[in-house]
Amino acid sequence: MGNTTRRGAEGTKPPEEGPPVALHTRLYEAIMREDRSAIQVLLRSHPVNQPMTILANSINYRVLLNQQTPSIIPIHLAVEFCKAQSLLCLLEHGADPEVRDTRGLTTLHLMLLHWPIISTTRTKPGNRIQRILTDIQNNAMMCLRILCEHGAQVNAQVDNSNKHSPLHLAITYGTYPVLSILVQNGAYVNAINESSMTPLHMAANILNKEMMEMLIACGANVNCAVSSTGNTALKLAVCTASSKAGRLLAAGVSCIRLLLIHGAKVNARDHEGQTAIHEACFGGREAIINLLLEFEANVNILTRNGESPIHMYLQRSSNIRDTGLLAKLLYCSYPLRLTNNQGILPAGIMLPEFHLLRENLIKLSQKPLSLEDICKRNIRNIYGEKYKQHLKQLLPVQIWNSLYGYYDLAYLLI
Numbered sequence: 259m260g261n262t263t264r265r266g267a268e269g270t271k272p273p274e275e276g277p278p279v280a281l282h283t284r285l286y287e288a289i290m291r292e293d294r295s296a297i298q299v300l301l302r303s304h305p306v307n308q309p310m311t312i313l314a315n316s317i318n319y320r321v322l323l324n325q326q327t328p329s330i331i332p333i334h335l336a337v338e339f340c341k342a343q344s345l346l347c348l349l350e351h352g353a354d355p356e357v358r359d360t361r362g363l364t365t366l367h368l369m370l371l372h373w374p375i376i377s378t379t380r381t382k383p384g385n386r387i388q389r390i391l392t393d394i395q396n397n398a399m400m401c402l403r404i405l406c407e408h409g410a411q412v413n414a415q416v417d418n419s420n421k422h423s424p425l426h427l428a429i430t431y432g433t434y435p436v437l438s439i440l441v442q443n444g445a446y447v448n449a450i451n452e453s454s455m456t457p458l459h460m461a462a463n464i465l466n467k468e469m470m471e472m473l474i475a476c477g478a479n480v481n482c483a484v485s486s487t488g489n490t491a492l493k494l495a496v497c498t499a500s501s502k503a504g505r506l507l508a509a510g511v512s513c514i515r516l517l518l519i520h521g522a523k524v525n526a527r528d529h530e531g532q533t534a535i536h537e538a539c540f541g542g543r544e545a546i547i548n549l550l551l552e553f554e555a556n557v558n559i560l561t562r563n564g565e566s567p568i569h570m571y572l573q574r575s576s577n578i579r580d581t582g583l584l585a586k587l588l589y590c591s592y593p594l595r596l597t598n599n600q601g602i603l604p605a606g607i608m609l610p611e612f613h614l615l616r617e618n619l620i621k622l623s624q625k626p627l628s629l630e631d632i633c634k635r636n637i638r639n640i641y642g643e644k645y646k647q648h649l650k651q652l653l654p655v656q657i658w659n660s661l662y663g664y665y666d667l668a669y670l671l672i
Contacts, residue, residue, distance in 0.1 A: 278311070279311055279312070281300065281303055281304055282304070282310035282311050282312060283310075283312055284296070284300055285297065285300040285301075285304055285310055285332060286310055286312055286330075286335065288300060288344075289332060289335050289336055289341055289344040289348075290335075290339065290341065290344075292341050292342075292343040292344045293344075294343055294344070294347045297344060297347050297348065297351075298347065298351065301348075301351050304332075306332060306333075306348060306351050306352050306353045307331060307332075307333075307352075307353060307354050307357050308331070309329040309330060309331050310329060310330055310331070310332060310335070311328060311329045312328055312329070312330075330359075331357055331359065332348055332353065333345065333348045333349070333353040333354070333355065333357065333365050334357075334359060334365060334368050336348055336401075337365050337366075337368055337369040337372070337401050337405070338368055338369075338372040339372075340372075340374065340394065340397040340398045340400075340401050341397075341401075342397050342400040342401050342404060345401050345404055345405070346404050349404065349408045355405055355408055355409065355410040355411075356410070356411055356414065358417060361416075361418065362416050362417025362418045363416055363417075364410070364411065364414050364416075365405060365410060366402075366405055366410045366411070366412065366414065366424050367414070367416055367422075367424065367427060369398075369401060369402060369405060370424060370427040370428055370431060370433055370436065371427065371431060373398055373431060373433040373436065374394045374395060374398050375431070375432060375433075395435070398435075399435065399436075399439075402436055402439055403439065406439065406440075406443040412424055412440050412443050412444050412445040413444070413445060413446050413449060415451070419452060420451055420452050420453075421451045421452035422451050423445070423446070423449040423451065423457075424436075424440055424445060425437065425440055425441075425445050425446075425447065425449060425457040426449070426451050426455075426457055426460060428440065428457070428469075429457050429460040429461050429464075429466070429469055430460065432466070432469075434466075434468055434469055434472065437469065437472045437473065437476070438472060438476065441476045447473060447476045447477050447478045448477075448478060448479050448482060450485075453484065453486065454484045454485040454486050455484055456478065456479070456482055456491075457469075457473055457478065458470065458473045458474070458478040458479070458480065458482070458491050459482070459484060459489070459491050459494055461473060461491075462491035462492070462494045462495040462498075462513060462517065463494040463495070463497075463498055464498070465495060465498055465499060465502075465506075465509055465510045465513045466513075467509065467512055467513045467516060470491075470513060470516055470517070471516065474516070474520050480492070480517055480520050480521055480522045481521070481522060481523050481526065483526070483528070487528055487529055488527065488528030488529035488530075489528050490522065490523070490526050490528075490534075491517055491522065492514065492517045492518070492522040492523070492524070492526065492534050493526070493528060493532070493533070493534050493537055495510065495513045495514050495517060496514060496534045496537045496538050496541070496546060496550070497537050497541075498510060499511060499513065499514060499541075499543065499546055500537060500538060500540070500541025500542070500543050500546060501541065502543075507543060507545060507546075508545075510546070511545050511546060511549055514546060514549055514550075515549060518549070518550075518553045524550055524553045524554060524555045525554075525555060525556050525559060527559075530561055530562055530563070531560065531561035531562035531563070532561050532565075533555065533556070533559055533567075534550055534555065535547070535550050535551075535555040535556065535557060535559070535567045536559075536561060536565070536567050536570050537570075538550055538555075538567075539567040539568065539570040539571035539577075539587065540570040540571065540573060540574065540577075542571065542574060542576060542577035542580065542583070544580070544582075544583045547583065547586075547587070548643065551590070551643040552643045552644050553644070554643075554644065557587060557590045557591050558590075558591060558592065558593070558595075560595070561598075563598050563599050563600075564595070564597070564598040564599035564600075565598045566591065566595040566596075567587065567591070568587050568588065568591045568594065568595070568596070569595065569596060569597070569598060569604050570604075571583075571584065571587055571604075572596070572603075572604035572606045572607050572619075573604045573605050573606050574605075574606050575606045575609055575611075575612070577606065578606050578607060578612055578615070588622070590638070592627060592635055593623070594619075594622060594623040595623065596619060596620065596623050603616070607619065634660065634661050637649075637661055638661060638662070646661075646662055649661070650662075
């Protein structure tokens with residue numbers, strides 16, 4: 259760290275010679291106070307990109323312990339605690355925004371990892387707590403803009419097994435406000451990580467509609483597939499939403515509709531040949547299945563292993579007990595394919611309680627359709643669920659009912 263010529267600074271005495279740790283502690287405290295004058299003086303004795311070490315008996319040591327290390331690079335400290343003035347001072351004195359910590363994280367990565375996640379739902383607008391929370395967010399935004407203005411690499415990947423870009427980190431840690439700023443500064447909205455997932459894949463996988471909307475508005479490709487699996491954002495959203503109920507299910511349906519409205523291919527297949535309707539049928543959520551049917555999902559499409567959506571639906575006993583939804587799927591499925599390529603029936607209908615249903619479904623699958631039923635199916639295939647209400651206005655009631663009335667399953671369960 260070497261000797262330097264001592265020169266005074268206005269309002270600040272030059273640091274006295276002493277152990278390096280004492281110098282580190284003073285620099286640490288100056289950064290936390292956002293004391294630009296003190297920082298400038300201390301940087302004469304401490305290289306700006308060199309880590310600071312804090313003694314265990316220091317009051318600041320407990321903060322650093324949270325990072326599993328008692329040392330930290332000055333610019334990293336400034337962004338982790340949103341000290342905008344300290345950050346600007348360090349950058350003006352040669353701090354490198356691309357310097358990485360021991361985990362392979364740049365300054366921008368750390369900024370996103372430590373972004374203040376605050377909830378204002380229980381605070382009244384204009385009160386003291388609300389003002390403090392607003393100030394915290396504003397300081398974070400200021401730090402992000404300062405970093406971008408000083409050339410922080412907005413597409414730099416974390417140097418670890420995930421290879422997340424800043425946008426991926428923003429999705430992971432729920433830092434919605436940063437998305438537009440990163441994209442405006444050149445962040446690649448369709449960047450992929452080590453798992454070949456884009457930020458939109460990740461947002462869809464966690465059903466974060468706000469982030470999905472922002473990414474789509476910034477040009478995210480809604481039909482980009484994960485190279486290792488073939489999954490699209492639509493299929494990921496359907497998979498996650500199918501495990502939800504109540505308000506979470508409704509939120510998931512909203513995310514799925516968002517993707518479909520913006521051009522997601524409803525019948526896109528993954529590497530196993532599965533589509534979103536296969537995933538939805540296995541999950542058994544009627545709201546999701548109805549939405550996919552509204553956007554003309556093909557209920558007769560087969561996977562590589564010859565599994566139809568109805569085959570997926572019949573895998574689970576809880577699905578089978580929903581006879582109304584089962585009736586709708588049966589009415590849409592033709593030819594009715596119950597087995598896969600190995601001739602194996604779905605596990606659900608193999609349960610003893612469903613033996614009568616199993617026998618009747620097998621008979622139904624072997625029964626050819628009448629010419630009338632073929633005509634009805636062709637009409638439904640042409641107009642789909644989306645336009646059935648329009649047809650209701652055009653056709654006599656009896657004809658419409660015959661087109662869109664579902665099986666009475668009572669005879670199947672006898």
